[in-house]
Amino acid sequence: MLRLRSISQFYGDRQVLWNVDLELPHGSATGIIGQPGMGKTTLANCIMGHLPIGGGSMVWQQRGARAEDLQAQPAEARARLGISYLPQGCQLFSQLSVEENLLIALLAGQQAGHPVLPTLVSHLFPALWQRRHLRSGALPLALQQQLMLARALAPQPDLLIVDEPTAGMPSAQAEETGERLHQLNHEYGLTLLLIARHTAVIRRTANAFLLLHHGRNVAQGHVAELDSGAVDEWLAPG
Numbered sequence: 001m002l003r004l005r006s007i008s009q010f011y012g013d014r015q016v017l018w019n020v021d022l023e024l025p026h027g028s029a030t031g032i033i034g035q036p037g038m039g040k041t042t043l044a045n046c047i048m049g050h051l052p053i054g055g056g057s058m059v060w061q062q063r064g065a066r067a068e069d070l071q072a073q074p075a076e077a078r079a080r081l082g083i084s085y086l087p088q089g090c091q092l093f094s095q096l097s098v099e100e101n102l103l104i105a106l107l108a109g110q111q112a113g114h115p116v117l118p119t120l121v122s123h124l125f126p127a128l129w130q131r132r133h134l135r136s137g138a139l140p141l142a143l144q145q146q147l148m149l150a151r152a153l154a155p156q157p158d159l160l161i162v163d164e165p166t167a168g169m170p171s172a173q174a175e176e177t178g179e180r181l182h183q184l185n186h187e188y189g190l191t192l193l194l195i196a197r198h199t200a201v202i203r204r205t206a207n208a209f210l211l212l213h214h215g216r217n218v219a220q221g222h223v224a225e226l227d228s229g230a231v232d233e234w235l236a237p238g
């Protein structure tokens, strides 16, 4: 469970997040939506500890563990606490094999010292697993994108944060990615936080949404409420 209260963030003197509240219960799937430049990625970076917060609180409770102040944990500890992040524009180690890419990710997480890849990876990505000895840079793009997701899952996180998971994908592949994320949430109980400019993948995968506009949380609720038209004006360009 992750609970953010009144998060603010500044780049220099410029404030980009204003009193953002967000609650992610175990097993939930939440989408953060908003136009470009509204603070979605900044919020993810605050959760990961890649950016300091200017104010507010972040409480994290891993399954079966005590709640703790996330701010007290350095960025490198957050993967071991069960939080994984797949940033937009993420890169593979293209000269390394599929398996080596996965093992590196594994060592960053809570399974450090026990480099055993979870069966989840082979189950969810059989075509990728069959090619685990191949150089990752030689894979077709669709499999490279699967590998990025598989890498984020290798440490067996409780919470996966994915920034623009379907950006630039052809629609069939975007649908497939949405399906995998849905499966991870429904079958494996993974808590998801999805960031997207467009709502298609959020509608497919999430049950709750939060809408950021110029760094402020202007709407949130159940994903079914996205169909009410109430959020359209916030998402319209210009």
Ligand SMILES: Nc1ncnc2c1ncn2[C@@H]1O[C@H](COP(=O)(O)OP(=O)(O)OP(=O)(O)O)[C@@H](O)[C@H]1O
Residues within 6 Å of the ligand: 011, 016, 034, 035, 036, 037, 038, 039, 040, 041, 042, 043, 197
């Ligand atoms: N490193 C930085 N230094 C200064 N300003 C930044 C930095 N990164 C982002 N910003 C600014 O902060 C604001 C929020 O950016 P952010 O990337 O969080 O938005 P976003 O909603 O994720 O956008 P996108 O959908 O384009 O990724 C924008 O005005 C952006 O220009």
